[in-house]
Amino acid sequence: MFKISAIILTHNEEIHLERCLKSLQQIEAKAFIVDSFSNDRTKEIAESYGAYFIQNTWVNYATQFNWALENCPIDTDWVLRLDADEYLCENGIKAINSDLPKLPENVSAATLVLKRVFMGREIKRMPKIKMIRLFRYGRGRSENRWMDEHIQIDFGSIIDLNGTFADDNLNNIGWWTTKHNSYSVREAIDLLDMEFQILGNSHDNNLDEQARKKREMKMRYVKSPLFIRSFTYFIYRYIFKLGFLDGKEGFLWHFLQGWWYRTLVDAKVFEIKKFCGNDTEKMKEYISNNYGIRL
Structure with missing residues (x-):
């Protein structure tokens, strides 16, 4: 009997998927792979681990995740959101196995702590980020955004499990920069939406405290001058938050993700x-x- 349903959105994730699925085996989770028509071994790997595999045309993350909630045969109390290039760390597995079954019915969601890994090195000089990654089925869904999507909870309380999951992409720098070039359009849409409400989205409904604070910080960022804000953000992370102590990998991470990407946006x-x-x-x-993006 599975305790948790894990939803994983994929497109050509053969390099990551097995690692992700192995971590899910340790929490007795049923994996639901929602694929946007991969042409590599993603399906073969998913089915070799007994995952439920279904395909759907990609629009954006929020649309695909919410489609999965509505169309996958989920029959567990809890749902875990996990990306293919992520995996549960040992303390995350322990927290889910020991603490999740004890939560009272009024608890609708739980956060896990994000660990950043870049080019094989943990990036330690980053603010501690807690994200809702577990929620009771029927009580949550992804907010409808093009970037920076959080899980919104309809009712009930949210607790911190204090376990960790890792974001550890194994692709090369060329892949990473190409991916972030495509992300930059979506991020630009998100920033314009926050400034002009071009999509009519609400930006703080039913979010946990940390997500709401992050959204407030992003709104301050939106109101800051173009280009200066990306440079200032890099200096803040790399100098004042001691990012330079994370070595060459840390420099590349903070420069590419903190300055180059945000300047491109x-x-x-x-x-x-x-x-x-x-x-x-x-x-x-x-x-x-x-x-080519219809809003």
């Missing part, structure tokens, strides 16, 4: 504003025509 925000001004309908049309 600002370039796309600048581009869209230059051609559209503050006209939200023009923004939608421009994004659709130039980036």
Whole structure:
């Protein structure tokens, strides 16, 4: 009898999936692989571990995750959200196995602590991030955003399990930069939505405390000057938060993720504003025509 249903969204994840599924075996979780038509060994690996495999056309993370909640035959009380390039750490496995069964019915969700790994090295000089990754089935879903999606809980309390999961992508730098170039468009949409409400989203409903604080910090970031904010963020992380102590891998992480990527996002925000001004309908049309994303 499975205790937890784990939803994993995939596209060509043969390099990561086995590691992820092995960690799930240690918490007696049933894996539901929702795939966006991979052409590698993703399906073969998933089925070799007894995972439920289903495919659906990709729109964005939130849409795909919520589709999984509605279409997978989930029959457990708890759902775990995990990406293919993530895995549960030993203390996370221990916390789930020992503490989760003891939670009272009024607890609807639990957070786990994120551990960042880049090029094989743990990036330690980052703020401690707790994320809702476990929730009772029927009480939560992903908020409808293009980036920075959090799990929203309909009712009940949220507790910290104090276990850890790792984000540890094994692909090379070329893959990483290409991926983040595609992310930058979605991030630009998210920032424009926070500034102009082009999608009409609410940005703080039913979020846990840390997610709400993170969203408030992001709103302050939105109101800061373009390009200066990305440079300032890099200096804050690399100098004031002692990121330079994480070695060459740490420099690459903070430079690429903290400055290069966010400057690229600002370039796309600048581009869209230059051609559209503050006209939200023009923004939608421009994004659709130039980036192939319909909003």
